Amino acid sequence: MTVIEIGKKAKEITGILGILGSEKKNQGLKSAAKFLLSGEAEILAANEKDLDKAKKSGMNAGLIDRLELTSQRIGAMADGLLSVAALDDPIGEVISMKNRPNGLTIGQKRVPMGVVGIIYEARPNVTADAFGLCFKSGNAVILKGGSDALESNIAIVKWLRKGLSEAGLPEDSIQLITDTDREVTKEFMRLREYVDVLIPRGGAGLIRAVVDNSTIPVIETGTGNCHVFVDETADFNMALDIIFNAKTQRIGVCNACESLVIHRAVAPDFLPLLKERLSLKSVEIRADEEACSIVSDFVPATEEDWGTEYLDYILSLKIVGSIDEAISHINRYSTSHSEAIITSNYANAQRFLNEIDAAAVYVNASTRFTDGYEFGFGAEIGISTQKLHARGPMGLKELTTTKYIIYGNGQVRP
Amino acid sequence: MTVIEIGKKAKEITGILGILGSEKKNQGLKSAAKFLLSGEAEILAANEKDLDKAKKSGMNAGLIDRLELTSQRIGAMADGLLSVAALDDPIGEVISMKNRPNGLTIGQKRVPMGVVGIIYEARPNVTADAFGLCFKSGNAVILKGGSDALESNIAIVKWLRKGLSEAGLPEDSIQLITDTDREVTKEFMRLREYVDVLIPRGGAGLIRAVVDNSTIPVIETGTGNCHVFVDETADFNMALDIIFNAKTQRIGVCNACESLVIHRAVAPDFLPLLKERLSLKSVEIRADEEACSIVSDFVPATEEDWGTEYLDYILSLKIVGSIDEAISHINRYSTSHSEAIITSNYANAQRFLNEIDAAAVYVNASTRFTDGYEFGFGAEIGISTQKLHARGPMGLKELTTTKYIIYGNGQVRP
Numbered sequence: 064m065t066v067i068e069i070g071k072k073a074k075e076i077t078g079i080l081g082i083l084g085s086e087k088k089n090q091g092l093k094s095a096a097k098f099l100l101s102g103e104a105e106i107l108a109a110n111e112k113d114l115d116k117a118k119k120s121g122m123n124a125g126l127i128d129r130l131e132l133t134s135q136r137i138g139a140m141a142d143g144l145l146s147v148a149a150l151d152d153p154i155g156e157v158i159s160m161k162n163r164p165n166g167l168t169i170g171q172k173r174v175p176m177g178v179v180g181i182i183y184e185a186r187p188n189v190t191a192d193a194f195g196l197c198f199k200s201g202n203a204v205i206l207k208g209g210s211d212a213l214e215s216n217i218a219i220v221k222w223l224r225k226g227l228s229e230a231g232l233p234e235d236s237i238q239l240i241t242d243t244d245r246e247v248t249k250e251f252m253r254l255r256e257y258v259d260v261l262i263p264r265g266g267a268g269l270i271r272a273v274v275d276n277s278t279i280p281v282i283e284t285g286t287g288n289c290h291v292f293v294d295e296t297a298d299f300n301m302a303l304d305i306i307f308n309a310k311t312q313r314i315g316v317c318n319a320c321e322s323l324v325i326h327r328a329v330a331p332d333f334l335p336l337l338k339e340r341l342s343l344k345s346v347e348i349r350a351d352e353e354a355c356s357i358v359s360d361f362v363p364a365t366e367e368d369w370g371t372e373y374l375d376y377i378l379s380l381k382i383v384g385s386i387d388e389a390i391s392h393i394n395r396y397s398t399s400h401s402e403a404i405i406t407s408n409y410a411n412a413q414r415f416l417n418e419i420d421a422a423a424v425y426v427n428a429s430t431r432f433t434d435g436y437e438f439g440f441g442a443e444i445g446i447s448t449q450k451l452h453a454r455g456p457m458g459l460k461e462l463t464t465t466k467y468i469i470y471g472n473g474q475v476r477p
Numbered sequence: 478m479t480v481i482e483i484g485k486k487a488k489e490i491t492g493i494l495g496i497l498g499s500e501k502k503n504q505g506l507k508s509a510a511k512f513l514l515s516g517e518a519e520i521l522a523a524n525e526k527d528l529d530k531a532k533k534s535g536m537n538a539g540l541i542d543r544l545e546l547t548s549q550r551i552g553a554m555a556d557g558l559l560s561v562a563a564l565d566d567p568i569g570e571v572i573s574m575k576n577r578p579n580g581l582t583i584g585q586k587r588v589p590m591g592v593v594g595i596i597y598e599a600r601p602n603v604t605a606d607a608f609g610l611c612f613k614s615g616n617a618v619i620l621k622g623g624s625d626a627l628e629s630n631i632a633i634v635k636w637l638r639k640g641l642s643e644a645g646l647p648e649d650s651i652q653l654i655t656d657t658d659r660e661v662t663k664e665f666m667r668l669r670e671y672v673d674v675l676i677p678r679g680g681a682g683l684i685r686a687v688v689d690n691s692t693i694p695v696i697e698t699g700t701g702n703c704h705v706f707v708d709e710t711a712d713f714n715m716a717l718d719i720i721f722n723a724k725t726q727r728i729g730v731c732n733a734c735e736s737l738v739i740h741r742a743v744a745p746d747f748l749p750l751l752k753e754r755l756s757l758k759s760v761e762i763r764a765d766e767e768a769c770s771i772v773s774d775f776v777p778a779t780e781e782d783w784g785t786e787y788l789d790y791i792l793s794l795k796i797v798g799s800i801d802e803a804i805s806h807i808n809r810y811s812t813s814h815s816e817a818i819i820t821s822n823y824a825n826a827q828r829f830l831n832e833i834d835a836a837a838v839y840v841n842a843s844t845r846f847t848d849g850y851e852f853g854f855g856a857e858i859g860i861s862t863q864k865l866h867a868r869g870p871m872g873l874k875e876l877t878t879t880k881y882i883i884y885g886n887g888q889v890r891p
Contacts (some may be wrong), residue, residue, distance in 0.1 A: 077834070078804075078805075078832060078834070079810060081831075081832070081834070082831055082832060109815065123847075140540060160852065163851070163852075163853060167842055167846060169852055169853075174834075176864050176865075177834070177864065221655050254755070255688065259863075259864045259865070260864065260865055274669065274692055275692055278688055278689055280694065280695070280864075280865040280866075281694070282865070298887075301887040304887065304889055305887065305889055307889075308889035308890055309889075312889070312890055319843060356712035359698040376697050379703055390492075391492075406617060416882045417495075417496055418495070418496060420492070420495070420588075420591070420880075421880060421882060422880060423880070423881040423883060423885045424677055424880060424881070424882050424883065425885060426883065426884050426885060427884075427885040427886050427887055427888075428581055428883055428884075428885025428886075428887070428888040428889075429888060429889045431889070431890035432581060432883065432888065432890055433881075437577070437582055438577075438881070438891070439575065439577060439583075449673075449694055450591065450673045450674065450694075450878035451673070451674055451694040451696070451865060451866045451878070452694075452865045452866035454878050454879055454880060454881075455879075455880070455881045464864035464865070464868050465836060465868055465869075466834075466835060466836060466868060466869070467836060467837040467838070467839070467847075467852070467868075467869045468830045468838050469838065469839045469840065469842055469846065470840050470841075470842075471718065471839060471840060472841050472842075473700025473712075473715040473718065473841055473842070474841075474842040474843060474845050475718055475719055475721075475723075475726070475842075475843045475845070476726055476845035476846055476851070
């Protein structure tokens with residue numbers, strides 16, 4: 064099937080999906096979960112093929128781990144679908160309804176986007192997760208997964224579609240692009256006529272390729288060069304706990320801390336404590352000259368370090384003389400993902416919240432909380448780092464749009 | 478100045494603009510309005526140059542009219558800025574604030590986009606209008622107007638900047654790209670690092686070019702192939718009034734009616750009345766075979782007519798046997814702008830509102846109401862026909878984004 068045919072099929076069922084109602088959608092999700100479990104043997108066998116190929120081609124251990132499915136992981140995917148079924152349905156809510164002087168009543172109603180495209184890497188669990196969120200929000204989804212996970216994805220999608228079909232629901236609610244030709248992916252990115260939004264999930268290279276090539280509106284997700292600023296009034300223990308958590312609790316994620324900004328007044332006392340705490344996880348600290356003169360173990364930072372998302376046990380560190388300098392440094396180098404201040408000063412907290420330009424700005428908490436589950440959305444399709452449509456963690460609501468509904472009794476425009 | 482330099486200058490002042498506060502922004506708008514008026518002679522002289530050139534190159538009367546400035550039109554531009562000053566400031570509103578079980582308080586706050594780019598045709602009034610809305614919503618704006626209006630735009634921007642500067646506010650809140658080279662415009666469209674959103678305002682060709690070339694997130698505005706469906710229970714007089722209004726009150730606009738869908742049961746009685754009413758404005762009706770057999774004056778429609786936005790005294794007309802057929806025809810050919818049903822049947826009204834996929838769906842009212850002023854926003858930067866970020870008329874609120882602000886007291890992620 065060509066990409067255009069896939070697009071057409073998805074578009075064709077948007078009318079049905081848009082008015083399915085929560086009950087039927089939840090039945091579909093439950094049935095999909097059930098069939099996913101019953102397809103386990105086939106899915107694991109398909110995954111085995113992907114793994115064999117990946118190992119032969121020398122894929123690194125981290126990527127192999129993300130690619131690998133187990134009985135437990137398939138169970139987690141099925142549970143994920145059931146959790147989404149349990150979430151509130153965002154569709155149909157009338158956000159506002161107002162009367163106009165001419166007697167028109169104008170309401171704004173939440174409706175599905177229509178067709179959502181998702182381009183992602185070789186993580187087969189995304190296949191089921193993305194389907195669940197798109198389906199619950201009334202959207203058809205077209206998936207283009209990493210080619211290293213192709214066999215796994217084909218098997219997963221086959222069983223999800225069986226589940227839908229068994230529940231009397233359109234199988235084409237989920238479609239997978241199986242052609243791994245790069246030109247096909249490019250064609251997908253230009254399917255504006257059929258796809259309403261394209262969400263890339265993956266590393267910076269993937270996201271850049273989508274942004275550069277897509278004519279479909281894109282929601283950029285991803286990179287986080289997140290800072291923690293320790294001001295001159297910070298509680299040292301709180302600062303150490305938060306930095307340790309934000310840097311080391313999970314290193315490969317976009318909301319991990321990558322850079323510290325420390326007020327000059329506390330640097331001589333704080334930096335040795337910081338070094339001690341971070342050495343528990345052997346974190347390398349790349350610091351400016353002033354910081355290096357305080358702690359000799361620090362590695363001198365280069366200009367490049369300020370803008371680097373390490374996703375590793377490495378941190379950059381800069382000393383500043385004022386909150387103004389801190390804000391200006393962060394706004395210059397951050398990717399506008401998640402930024403935190405550790406302070407006990409009211410005015411500094413307010414200024415940081417107001418003046419830092421980021422999706423999530425924290426006072427006295429770890430940047431690791433930028434997450435759909437932690438924010439209480441019950442789900443997450445990604446974390447938007449752009450300003451259009453959605454900013455920060457995206458749940459079901461961010462997969463919807465609105466339409467105006469207008470009730471009249473014969474009004475014409477004068 | 479290169480486009481990149483312009484982008485950098487805009488980005489540099491976003492921090493200041495974001496926290497200016499309503500009072501200073503309103504002072505800036507009032508000062509800009511005052512200086513616009515005091516620059517009248519210079520602006521009119523510049524406009525005269527544009528008009529001379531346009532007439533020599535044989536520009537048509539409609540476009541000349543849109544290009545032409547008069548003392549009155551400059552007055553209207555200044556009044557527009559004062560009206561925007563009088564609107565509520567959307568910035569700083571906290572849309573929601575919730576406590577999480579771990580003690581974090583998570584709020585969502587409305588903030589400016591940052592830098593807004595606008596690409597438009599030779600309509601110098603857009604220059605002041607767009608500036609007013611962007612400035613009030615805390616954004617820096619970069620304008621690229623049609624080259625036929627270059628002299629006029631340079632003069633207008635000069636006086637608006639004087640007004641800002643006089644009020645002690647950053648002149649670079651409004652910048653104009655004066656290089657008319659197409660490559661420069663393309664470069665502008667790829668300035669993702671500095672521009673947060675790009676809004677094209679103009680005809681289908683301009684919008685297509687922006688969508689195809691931009692890497693900046695785009696809000697597509699514009700084309701409207703708007704339908705009115707007259708069902709079998711419609712009040713004929715109401716239907717005639719609404720169709721007449723929607724088609725003829727102003728023909729060159731995106732919310733004008735371009736196509737009618739008539740239920741078969743009422744066609745024999747309704748079509749002769751329709752023909753009579755629309756002949757008052759000599760509207761040409763391009764109809765399907767069945768309709769042509771009822772009214773011999775109708776012109777046979779081709780497949781192309783169903784998808785055409787005429788922006789002229791022309792309408793297409795199709796007869797259908799059911800509301801299902803009507804909905805399916807409209808969803809197939811509409812541009813998802815504004816669609817109306819004329820009915821006295823409750824179930825038909827509800828089905829139309831639920832199942833038509835468009836920015837604005839009307840029951841018993843003219844499609845001409847899809848407009849920021851008519852919707853009560855007090856302003857309009859355009860009408861979005863895409864689903865991402867904003868759908869339908871866009872006012873000040875649609876020029877904003879949000880950021881999460883999180884208040885903690887030492888929380889780390891377990």
